[in-house]
Amino acid sequence: MNFGQKQVEVKQNQMRREAALKAWSTIRLNRIKEIKKRNESLESYMFNANSRTITFGEYKIATPLIKPSKLTNVKNGGIGKELSDGWAINYAIGCTHACRFCYVDNIHKRYGEARVGNAVHKAWGNYFFVPNNIDQAIEDTNWSKWKGIEVMMSSTHDAYLPQLLPITRKILERALPEGVKFCIQTRSPLAIRDFDLLKDYKSQIRIQVSIATLNHDLARVVESRVSPPEGRFKILEKAKEVGLDTGIIIAPVFPSVKIRPLPFEDLENILQIVAKVRPDHIYGESLHMRGSNMGEIEMALGERPNLEGFDKKMQRAFNILLKKYKLEGVWWPDF
Numbered sequence: 001m002n003f004g005q006k007q008v009e010v011k012q013n014q015m016r017r018e019a020a021l022k023a024w025s026t027i028r029l030n031r032i033k034e035i036k037k038r039n040e041s042l043e044s045y046m047f048n049a050n051s052r053t054i055t056f057g058e059y060k061i062a063t064p065l066i067k068p069s070k071l072t073n074v075k076n077g078g079i080g081k082e083l084s085d086g087w088a089i090n091y092a093i094g095c096t097h098a099c100r101f102c103y104v105d106n107i108h109k110r111y112g113e114a115r116v117g118n119a120v121h122k123a124w125g126n127y128f129f130v131p132n133n134i135d136q137a138i139e140d141t142n143w144s145k146w147k148g149i150e151v152m153m154s155s156t157h158d159a160y161l162p163q164l165l166p167i168t169r170k171i172l173e174r175a176l177p178e179g180v181k182f183c184i185q186t187r188s189p190l191a192i193r194d195f196d197l198l199k200d201y202k203s204q205i206r207i208q209v210s211i212a213t214l215n216h217d218l219a220r221v222v223e224s225r226v227s228p229p230e231g232r233f234k235i236l237e238k239a240k241e242v243g244l245d246t247g248i249i250i251a252p253v254f255p256s257v258k259i260r261p262l263p264f265e266d267l268e269n270i271l272q273i274v275a276k277v278r279p280d281h282i283y284g285e286s287l288h289m290r291g292s293n294m295g296e297i298e299m300a301l302g303e304r305p306n307l308e309g310f311d312k313k314m315q316r317a318f319n320i321l322l323k324k325y326k327l328e329g330v331w332w333p334d335f
């Protein structure tokens, strides 16, 4: 790339960043207006883990249950995240973990109303719908079509939310004997309950956890309904005990914020434990601006995290720490 092209690229990136910042401000203001209109207090929106605030319901899920996904490598036509062979299985609308950095909410706000009504306009984490035809949908899915193919479980919710345990189990019981492979991505220790089944299909299972921070103050604000981060290492330890392929996604790594000023130290604390647990796959990713997530984070933290140059800086730090702890891993850069 010559100097002129480089300059054009820098300019284009700057314009994209400015457009994203403008969109972020607009989305944030609209979300605040929306919450006020629905009389949902900001406190309830941000911190209330009381399940009475959640609208639960049912919907009719379409078959087949497995759908194409971009969460795969570039060779498979994906965005370079090695989480499947290009397929995902999602069977809930909403995720009661309500992580503030999540960017699934926008998908449901855009497409969910036709399926489940205007509850999708409630705050993220405060609507949750499960299929009322799941038995039929499992029967109607031709699982053998995905024999030997890895499917992500799940990309728009945690498969091990308490309300989903029976459904997740039924799907695995039906799909695993047909040869379907799964990359199970979770923040929930309830996943351990299915290890009795998963251990019989070792070659078809990869179990991965996500950890954003080991700082409890930050975790309490950005993933207040999820069990403490250390518990997720227990999932990996148990999975290794029964011989399952394991992975960790260290994400999203937050830049310096008042509540947790030292991101590098936080990342190193995580990698020190990773070095002991030694999962088979290690990925890292910084906080990205997606949908309305930055507005929600800003409201939760009471400050706007500065992402300028952070992704590249953290990528370097991640690689330095991998080397220090003799680990191998992949950083997923912002795209």
Ligand code: SF4
Pocket: 095, 096, 097, 098, 099, 101, 102, 103, 104, 155, 156, 157, 158, 187
């Ligand atoms: S567990 Fe995953 S899907 Fe659920 S809220 Fe958190 S980031 Fe979103």
